[in-house]
Amino acid sequence: MTQRPLQITIMNDYELVVAGVIAMLKPYADRVGVVEVDAHERPALPVDIVLFDTFGSTSSLTAVVKHIERHCLADRVVLYTWEPTPQAVSAARSAGINALISKALPASELVEALEQIHQASGFVVRSDPAGPVDELGSQPNRCHDWPGxxxxxxxxxxxxxxxxxxxxxxxxxxxxxxxxxxxxxxxxxxxxxxxxxxxxxxxxxxxxxxxxxxxxxxxxxxxx
CATH class of the missing domain: 1.10.10.10 (Winged helix-like DNA-binding domain superfamily/Winged helix DNA-binding domain)
Incomplete structure (x- = not known):
């Protein structure tokens, strides 16, 4: 029996940001695929992970987790950020988030991280060994996109x-x-x-x- 792909939601209010993540995951459609659903309704299909992209968000992490729990969107929530700092990890843990993934990871490692998080029982951190972004906010990973x-x-x-x-x-x-x-x-x-x-x-x-x-x-x- 063929195992179904991991079911992932992407939570962000900017179309370009979401489209960038979708483009990264597209070559791995046999493992992860992405389609749109209503954020305020219980999904018709089971969801494994919500990937919360922090770009432009004014919501607290606690509010995000409560929204996901209220609408039964998924059992696991992942913070997807350019800055996987100890402070970010601490804030994510305190809010009830299950894992943190650096946006600097290439697509193949992003997919591996999502699969690891799906199977893990504890908090997972997957960061880029090259370190955080530079002082101008530039990144080597150009698979992502954003307004401007x-x-x-x-x-x-x-x-x-x-x-x-x-x-x-x-x-x-x-x-x-x-x-x-x-x-x-x-x-x-x-x-x-x-x-x-x-x-x-x-x-x-x-x-x-x-x-x-x-x-x-x-x-x-x-x-x-």
Whole structure:
């Protein structure tokens, strides 16, 4: 009897972000496949793992886990982030998340990590041995995509713009991303230069026209 592929949902409000993960997993469709389902209804098919991509999210990890539990979406939740720091691991554990995966992992290792997490009983961390992203938020793994990438915004710069477009102050952004206020300011200044803007209002207008407004939360479910 052929074993069914692992059934995975992707939780993020940005179409480009979700599409990037789907593209990574596509060559491994015999092991993991991805389709969209309604985030507020119990899925018709069983779900093994929710992969929560943190890009542009303003929700706390605890709120994310409660939402998943409330709608019976999956038994396991994975935090998918560029920064698998000890602080991120601690926050994930405290929120009831089951594992953390670095976005720097190539597709083959991402699939292996998901399969490992599906079988594991304890907390799992899969990070990139090359280390975290650099100070400009650049990454070697270009399989991912995000709003603003065509304008040469790094992932971290784009995340600043995404949160600004959601009305967040610099202080809010620092708290949400676990960055220092000075780092937030530096990322925003760098993003503004690339966007050709000088004010927050101009940044919001630019962001709206470049896909930075989040859509209602969608989940993506793997075909059996």
């Amino acid at each position: 990438s065509t304008a040469q915004l790094s992932m971290r710069e784009a995340e600043m713009v995404a949160l600004i477009c959601q009305g967040k102050s610099n202080s809010d952004i620092a708290q949400q991303t676990s960055l220092s206020p000075n780092s937030v300011k530096a990322y925003i200044r760098s993003a503004y230069r690339k966007m050709g803007v000088t004010t927050r209002a101009q940044a919001v207008a630019w962001g709206i026209s470049h896909g930075f407004l989040p859509q209602p939360c969608r989940l993506h479910l793997a075909d059996p």
